[in-house]
Amino acid sequence: MKASSAKTIVFITGAFVSSDCWNEWKTYFEARGYRTLAPAWPYKDAPACTLRQRHPDADVASQRLVKLTAYFAAIVSAQPEKPILIGHSMGGLISQILVQKHLASAAVAIHSLQPQGIFTFKFSFYRAGWKALGFFTDPHKTYLMSFPEWQYAFTNGMPYDLQKDAYYNLLVPESKLLVRDATTPAAKIDFASPHVPLLFIAGSTDHFIPASLNYTNYKKYSHKGSVTTFREFSGRNHFVLGQPGWEEIADYILEWLSKH
Template structure:
C-alpha cells in the first residue's frame, strides 16, 4: 500500500553555514507542490556577512545541541501537520533525532553527522573537523573556519572561484560546544525503535562526513518493519547542497518520497 506523507518540508541546516544554502532547494520543492521552510538557527537569522562581523559571537557560542533539538521541535509542533524533514550534516543528525521522537512523516539525512557511539578511522574526518571542536581554546568564543579549512572540509574538488563564492555567501561562525555535543547522550539514537521512513544520502568525495560513516549510521538501524534506505553519490563533497549538480540529489529525494 502506498504511504501518504506531508506536503510540508522543513529543511534543517547544518553547522558552519547559513540557512540560505537551502534557497535553491526550497524553490525546487515548491515547484513540486510542497510548502517549505528553512529556519535559521537561533542567533543566526541574518546574512552570512553580518554574522561573520559579529565573530566572536557569545550568543552563538552558547548554543548546545539540546537547544537546537528543542528549537526545531517547537517549529515542527507548530505546523498544521507532521512534516517531511530534510537535514544536512548536523541538520541530518537533528533530523534523525526528531524522526526518533515521531515528529515527521519521513526524514532525509544528507551527509548526516554521526550520532553518539558511531566512529570512523578516516583521517579526512579528523582533519576536517578537529579545529571546530576547539579543544584547548575558549568555548565562549565562536569558531570561524578559514578559507583553507573550508576548501578541505566543504568544497574540495570544486573550482577556486566556486569555493570562494560559496565561502563568502554562506560561511558563518559556529559554537564549539554544539559540535562537541554530537559525542554526548544528546545525540543518542535508539536504532531498534520503529520509525518513519528514513533516507541517508552520502558522497564519495566528502572529507568532513565520509560516505563510510554515513553507511555505518544507516546500517545501525535494525527495526525490520521500518523503511531505511541509503544512497551514495559519486563525486559529491560536503557542500552537496550547493555543489554543481545538486539537482541530482534533489531529484532522487523527490522520487524516493513519491514511491513511499
C-alpha cells in the first residue's frame, strides 16, 4: 500500500505498566521531528505508585479489550492526520486491531500480544502470564505482579538494581478480564486484508511474548500487496522499552519508517 509521510506518533502502552514507559521514546522521536502522544489507559492517569496503592482497584479490574480499543480508536481518530502507531505488548495487539480499522498510516508492534487463534507451546509464556489470567480468583479484583514475577516476565537478564527501579517506577495493577480477552473475538485479526506498513519487533530473551510467537503473528499476514516486516533483536526481554540499549530498537524503527 502507499507509503505515508505522517509525522504524528501515538504510543500505545501495554498491560502491567504505566504510560511513563514511553517518556524516553517520546523525547527520542520528538528530537527527530515527530509529534508524539502516549495516552494513559482509562483509570491509569496517575503515577505508578499511586495506582499500586489503589490495588485492588475495581475500575481497573473492569477494563475490557473492546472498550480499551475503542478508547484508543477515538484518540487516534481525533488526530489531524492518520498517525503512526507504536504499541508494546497489549499495545501492539491494539495497534494491529486499529490498523485493521484503517485508522493508522503505519504501525509498529513491539513484542505484540498474540491475536485470537495464535498460540505457542513455550513454557516461559505460560509461566509468565498464567497468574495474570486470574483463573480461580476474583475477576473483579486487579492483579498486581510480585517483584519475582516481574523479574521473570519483564526484566530477566537485567541487573538487580535496574529491575527494582523499573518495578517501582512503572508497575501497575491490571485487569484479569482484559488479559483473558486476547483469546476472544475482541482480539480477532483479518490477516488476509490489505493493510498499511506493519513492522513486528521481537526479542530473543522475552519470556512473556517469545520471539517465535511474534514470528507466527507476523507470518499470518497474507496480503501480498502490503508491507509486513519482522525483526528479532538479540538479548531483548519484555522490558525492551526501558532495557539498556533501547535506542538500537528506536533507531531501527526510525529507519524503517523513513522507508515505508
